[in-house]
Amino acid sequence: MDDHEFHEERERLLARQTELATLAGGLAHEIRNPLSTIRMNLDLLCEDVEELNDPRQRRMQNKLERIRGECLHLEEILHAFMQFARAGELEARIDDLGSIVADFIEFYRPEAEQHGIEISPHLSSSLPPVRLDRSLMRQVLMNLTRNAQQAMPDGGLIELQTYTRDGRVYLEIIDTGPGMDADTRSQMFHAFHSTKTGGSGLGLPTVRKIIEAHGGTIDCESDIGRGTRFILALPMAEQPAPPEGAGRTPG
Structure with a gap:
């Protein structure tokens, strides 16, 4: 492979990586929006259940808290992934x-x-x-x-x-x-x-x-x-x- 072919192949690979990064970032953005809505509603549910003293309701509250914690973790992963996807986009x-x-x-x-x-x-x-x-x-x-x-x-x-x-x-x-x-x-x-x-x-x-x-x-x-x-x-x-x-x- 001569220098011209090498540079052409490199440009094709860079273009493919940019396209994949754009698609991945877009997908992460689309996932984050409904996930934020889910977490917001979980927050409201947790507030409602906090006012109840029935043991069964407290068990429900514990389950809601675990689900809310997992939603927060997913949001953190999505944020990290979006940073990773955009890491090659320089304004140098x-x-x-x-x-x-x-x-x-x-x-x-x-x-x-x-x-x-x-x-x-x-x-x-x-x-x-x-x-x-x-x-x-x-x-x-x-x-x-x-x-x-x-x-x-x-x-x-x-x-x-x-x-x-x-x-x-x-x-x-x-x-x-x-x-x-x-x-x-x-x-x-x-x-x-x-x-x-x-x-x-x-x-x-x-x-x-x-x-x-x-x-x-x-x-x-x-x-x-x-x-x-x-x-x-x-x-x-x-x-x-x-x-x-x-x-x-x-x-």
């Missing part, structure tokens, strides 16, 4: 990754403190610009830090580092949680795979999809008892060539 512009990370840390720090988690930033002051979608990158940061937070229910440390190496801009997110074994690491980016009760299994797959849509990569280093390190690498933004003659000293 040249931006400073360091400022995005710094802003996110200030936003997230109060929540971290409530869970006994210390945030330790080590951010380079001279990162080259990258082309990225600020909203989606914030989603990446939220997913990875929340993932680390849930792995450390008794508190711990989350370290965020940025630096440049070999023509790419790096972001590392490191936690002092229990770590993961090789089997868990090999499956964690698979859609709907989750080791957490009630999890959607779409958080890390969404992160990978967003990073890859930016032309970047994400890797994970982890061992049981030694914490977890996520390593994100993004290409530097291509800078426009200076106008011809720019920078010359007039003769």
Whole structure:
């Protein structure tokens, strides 16, 4: 296959993926609307039953509460799925990754403190610009830090580092949680795979999809008892060539 055929095949695959993502997002939206109506009516039913003291009515209330809980869980899964379906739709512009990370840390720090988690930033002051979608990158940061937070229910440390190496801009997110074994690491980016009760299994797959849509990569280093390190690498933004003659000293 020559370069022209390769690019044509790649464009066909991207178009097919975009079509599938659009269909999946539309389906999730159509499911969410009636599900919201069901949950709203369950809320009203629960309020009616709360006023009754008959043991049989209390059993009915317990059943309604379980159904309502399952509806909420389904809504959370649908929300996560819609995020996953839209993860490749970028509105990218040249931006400073360091400022995005710094802003996110200030936003997230109060929540971290409530869970006994210390945030330790080590951010380079001279990162080259990258082309990225600020909203989606914030989603990446939220997913990875929340993932680390849930792995450390008794508190711990989350370290965020940025630096440049070999023509790419790096972001590392490191936690002092229990770590993961090789089997868990090999499956964690698979859609709907989750080791957490009630999890959607779409958080890390969404992160990978967003990073890859930016032309970047994400890797994970982890061992049981030694914490977890996520390593994100993004290409530097291509800078426009200076106008011809720019920078010359007039003769």
